[in-house]
Amino acid sequence: MRQEMIGQDPLAEYLGHFERLIGDKRTSKTFGAIVRGIINAGSLICQRIAAHSPLLSATKDGAQRVIRLARGESTKRSDLDAEHLVEVLCERGVHAKVVSELREEGISCVIWITDTNTRRSPMKDCSTRVAESLAQMVREQAHEIVGQGTPASISEMEVTICQAVRQLAAQWVEIWLGEMGGALAPPEIPCTCGDQAVYTRLREGVLMTIFGRISFKRRYYLCSQCHQGQYPLDTELGYKPGEITPQLASMAGWVGAELPFQRGSELLEALCGITLSENTIREATQRIGDEVREQEAEWKAESQDVASLRKRDSLPQDGKPARLYGSLDGVLVPEGERWRELKIGSWYREARARDSTSSDQDTPPAIDITYYCDITEAEEFGQLLWATGYQRWADQAQELVFVADAAVWIWNLVSDYYPNAVQIVDWYHALEYITPIANVAFGENTAESKAWREQVTSDLWGGHFDQVLAAFQA
Ligand SMILES: [Zn+2]
Numbered sequence: 001m002r003q004e005m006i007g008q009d010p011l012a013e014y015l016g017h018f019e020r021l022i023g024d025k026r027t028s029k030t031f032g033a034i035v036r037g038i039i040n041a042g043s044l045i046c047q048r049i050a051a052h053s054p055l056l057s058a059t060k061d062g063a064q065r066v067i068r069l070a071r072g073e074s075t076k077r078s079d080l081d082a083e084h085l086v087e088v089l090c091e092r093g094v095h096a097k098v099v100s101e102l103r104e105e106g107i108s109c110v111i112w113i114t115d116t117n118t119r120r121s122p123m124k125d126c127s128t129r130v131a132e133s134l135a136q137m138v139r140e141q142a143h144e145i146v147g148q149g150t151p152a153s154i155s156e157m158e159v160t161i162c163q164a165v166r167q168l169a170a171q172w173v174e175i176w177l178g179e180m181g182g183a184l185a186p187p188e189i190p191c192t193c194g195d196q197a198v199y200t201r202l203r204e205g206v207l208m209t210i211f212g213r214i215s216f217k218r219r220y221y222l223c224s225q226c227h228q229g230q231y232p233l234d235t236e237l238g239y240k241p242g243e244i245t246p247q248l249a250s251m252a253g254w255v256g257a258e259l260p261f262q263r264g265s266e267l268l269e270a271l272c273g274i275t276l277s278e279n280t281i282r283e284a285t286q287r288i289g290d291e292v293r294e295q296e297a298e299w300k301a302e303s304q305d306v307a308s309l310r311k312r313d314s315l316p317q318d319g320k321p322a323r324l325y326g327s328l329d330g331v332l333v334p335e336g337e338r339w340r341e342l343k344i345g346s347w348y349r350e351a352r353a354r355d356s357t358s359s360d361q362d363t364p365p366a367i368d369i370t371y372y373c374d375i376t377e378a379e380e381f382g383q384l385l386w387a388t389g390y391q392r393w394a395d396q397a398q399e400l401v402f403v404a405d406a407a408v409w410i411w412n413l414v415s416d417y418y419p420n421a422v423q424i425v426d427w428y429h430a431l432e433y434i435t436p437i438a439n440v441a442f443g444e445n446t447a448e449s450k451a452w453r454e455q456v457t458s459d460l461w462g463g464h465f466d467q468v469l470a471a472f473q474a
Pocket of ligand 1: 191192193194195196223224225226227228
């Protein structure tokens with residue numbers, strides 16, 4: 001029984017198969033050089049070579065290793081002799097039993113491929129640990145679930161698997177938090193007072209995520225000078241105790257904007273298995289509202305900045321947006337005891353025929369829509385109309401079209417801010433004016449009333465405005 005490292009690499013071994021066919025040494029050498037050149041270019045041939053080696057074919061990056069080998073990069077030939085090899089193999093984690101089995105089987109050739117880079121990547125180590133932990137969890141969970149027997153129905157199957165996946169996801173977050181915390185582990189960190197805060201102990205933190213409540217341990221540092229404590233991981237994550245994650249906050253805010261908070265809480269629980277109180281949803285929704293308000297305040301300031309306005313005015317005509325639409329409306333909403341008008345506005349473009357997936361070519365869909373709203377008087381709402389329009393380049397649009405109902409405040413604002421805009425009262429609201437006139441002139445639901453209404457409607461649709469006006473005046 002003899003064990004030794006032999007000098008042949010997988011590439012030489014592969015090329016060896018061709019030597020018999022080539023015959024003379026010179027051609028063989030040229031052939032070898034050409035193949036190495038091809039490999040250096042990263043050819044598919046590396047996969048073929050790797051496939052010849054039981055070891056390389058078992059790994060995912062076998063072909064890459066062959067390329068490195070050909071380039072003489074990281075795969076270096078060992079200078080170990082047989083005696084020392086066993087020692088090193090044991091040291092590097094190959095079980096002594098395996099080594100002795102190799103010996104007993106009379107293995108004479110060992111190609112040992114190892115990562116000789118001593119400065120290993122912490123990210124790589126981390127992902128390996130995470131993958132190992134998760135694999136272990138999946139195994140344990142699967143055993144537990146399988147132990148409970150086959151689900152009786154597809155619903156039971158879905159519920160069971162869904163719970164398992166959520167649990168796994170929560171554990172994954174926990175592991176990652178642990179890894180991040182571990183990476184931020186100096187014995188001392190600077191304190192705001194100028195002194196140093198010293199690592200004291202691990203303390204538990206709780207995070208509400210879309211996978212549920214997750215508790216994690218993070219390092220706590222205390223300054224002996226000013227007695228101020230700090231958690232570097234919390235700072236890194238932007239986390240404040242008791243807060244929900246931004247992802248969950250955005251879900252809660254969305255639900256809170258669509259539904260009463262209590263109903264939103266029930267919906268999140270039913271659909272996503274997320275338990276959030278009515279209050280948490282309210283807070284998340286209000287926080288999003290605050291963010292929108294801050295954004296709008298910035299826009300207002302920008303849209304009233306003279307320098308910024310001048311710069312846009314100097315833009316060449318063809319650089320300005322083509323047609324843009326605006327719309328405004330009001331709706332009554334309860335605010336405590338009284339009802340107030342919520343004013344809503346939107347900006348949008350019309351999809352061109354080729355953008356449109358709709359088969360109805362007469363009514364191309366509105367795209368690229370932005371909304372804004374406020375419960376306020378028209379005058380103040382006008383600032384928002386201007387500020388949001390400024391973001392959409394409404395003041396610079398080659399054609400600006402407003403479509404809205406006939407409310408006076410709407411057209412006053414449009415005339416004030418966008419005097420050149422095309423003003424269109426939307427079709428359904430325009431029709432609303434026709435019926436009362438018809439009723440007054442010809443009596444309610446009479447044949448004459450109906451006939452007049454149909455004629456005016458048809459004239460209006462056909463764009464015969466003179467005839468419409470004449471009918472109204474008559
Ligand atoms: Zn301090």
